[in-house]
Amino acid sequence: MDFAFTPQQETLRREVRQFIAENLNDEIVEEMDAHAGAERPRGPSSEVSALFKKIHERGWLGIAYPKEYGGQDGDRVSQYIVEEEFHRAGIAITLGGSGAPAILAAGTEEQKQYYIPRLINREITFCLGFTEPHAGADLASLRCSAVRDGEDFVINGQKMYTTAAHSATHIYLMARTDRDAKKHDGISIFIFPMDTPGITVRPLWTIQNNPTAPVGTTYGASRTNETFFDNVRVHESCLLGEENKGWRVGAMGLNLDRVGAWRYLISVSRDEDIVNWVKNNQFGDYSPAKNPAIRDKIAELWVEAQVCRLMTMRSMSIVERGDEFTYEGSAEKVWAPEHGVRITEAITQMLGPYTTLLNGSPRAIDNGIFAHNVMGSFQSGINHGSVQVMRDQVARRGLGMPSSRKSTTAGAR
């Protein structure tokens, strides 16, 4: 075992920090926030494009992706380090969530050649079209349909919580292509441009809006969307993987999306914040840093945060070895989001009414980030597979326990 980064990786981290200090500003960070609500042209602004060109020139984008598709043939840990540092600065440089890994694993050569380099340099960004009004945790019960018509598919239906649907260039969509098959067997994945005729995006404003949450809030921000598909016609070349075999492709991408720098940092950022805050602040003559109950709670949560870090490192180690998760990704997706909630709620009891004050309020601490966290931290335990679903997976995949649904049915007979 080895718990250290290599000297090369440490150098890389220093270089990335230096770059961030020299090249990032608030406007870019705001635009990069996927949830930012403003209606604007799809795709990156010229400033963001220029920034990504610079990052790309450093060889820091898609490090673990093959060179032939615009990556660096590098290691997953180095890619993690770059992602962590940019996330700390408030911007995501990951390749649009689960899209890129799924294309790499299941795409045609043509799709890989087209999409991966453009995802890496940010020409293309994906929004995720999985969840529907009636299909969340039980995603395979989705109803959005794609009906074959010659070389095309015609898509009809509705997707929920399509975050960034108003700004992404493309969508990564899961739809039903065979109504008669068993529910997991009739599903396909499509990737296509968001300016395809027949798509309507309607904003859904979260409880993080008005005032808008500061950048860096746990499961930040103000806007997601619902997206309607009304006879949207796409060519069959938009299929990712085989027709009716989309379930596994989608699940695989999601697995990789549940771990990594983003999930880790949204779960632990407040641990750092509260330690550094109590070190440097007090309320009049009262110093929370000297309160034994607060000291104990902070230490307890700090240890939990270390477990978040180590579970992330474990996931990276597994991926880097070329192995598959059995349950480790799901375990991390139980522990880290619930830790995020525990630290958030503990802070409310350390800072009391100050934690009610939102961004822009007089007396708000650190732009109200702790208050906004109260309204958002539990989100991390819901999206991309709820912690309840993740516990099912740990028990069933990790421990070989039987499905409760099947057993209950069998028992009833």
Add this chain to the structure above:
Amino acid sequence: MDVLLDDDEHLISDSARAFLAGECSTKLVREMESDDLGYPAELWQKAAELGWQGMCLPENVGGSDMPLVHLGLVLHEVGRAVAPLPLHSTAVASLTIAHDGTEDQQSRYLPPVAMGETVLTWAFTEVDPRPVPEAVQMQAREQGDGFVLDGAKLFVDNFNAADHCLVVARTTPDSEGEAGLTLFIVDTQAKGISHTPLVTIAKDKQSEVLFENVYVAKEDVIGTPGEAWPIVEDMLDRGTVLLCAQMLGAARKDIEMAFEYSQFREAFGIPIAAFQSVQHMCADMVVWVDGGDLLTYEALWRIDQGLPASVEVSQAKAFCNEKCEAAVRNSQIIHGGIGFMMEFDLNLWFRRVSAWCMRMGTSLDHRARIAHALIDMPGTVVLGRPIPVLVQEDDAVPASASR
């Protein structure tokens, strides 16, 4: 960065597990609970043939000079088998002699350890059970060519079986805290020593040891008289993290028994493993013990690298205490009434994990140490980066230099 076990580490772990599966039945574990000595001499000897006692001792005393991580893996398996072996207490004492003892002390005390011919232990705790220097009140006054020890130590492991015991006492009258402490190697048969067995939930061997005018020669002092705290702190850190490894091995086996039991125990016509409430308890148990493993291996690894590890050791113990206890308690609940029965083996694990959770510092003790490093030291903390180490600001020697 690869936090998973490598091939060598798997080999050590697998072979220790296979050995104990063959040699250490629960019948033996039960027998040793009421045995006077508390461990089977034959098994202790076989362990020495495998090189366990000498694993991290220098080669010139018959050891194999391997990293502490390897001994952690062995203790993990010892815990898994709840093997009645005095390996932990012997390791705590012998590693301290190996790290901080003189060549003479090493050549006198360590070869019999590696040969499996002796058992060692250590005595730090007194009435105040916290692993902090101010808890040491026992006095040792200089006399002739040695010191005379007076006082009482509590919760001393395997004192009944040990030939020698490392004892921490104050040689500077009226000293406080870290100052004035001295570490002695004491013959357990020396004149003036008496001990009373304590009755523990683990039914293992712990004693209250009384020292009345016990003479110890100067050549049996480890380090400089009055300046033993850094040595003692390292001793406690190694012992604490190795105890975590042992506790995690036992907790892992304990929860595996619950997973297995739930698969064949039926209620309402189906295995209880099919109930989501049971599944979610089990998922939590795995997550907790996995988390403990990662914290513990990181601390062991850092000690092996010569990096500051005090905070990491405390992280591991603070977490393992509460999470291992919760995991084995969940296991009891999943087992229902049968887990409460003495004749059912589960209790052998439950009672030991519970006891180990309470020794070498509670979660509160260790969190106080973490909080001190996090909050009282200057500078900004960043997760994953080194945090300020545990030193007094006026301390000239950084704690890292003592490793």
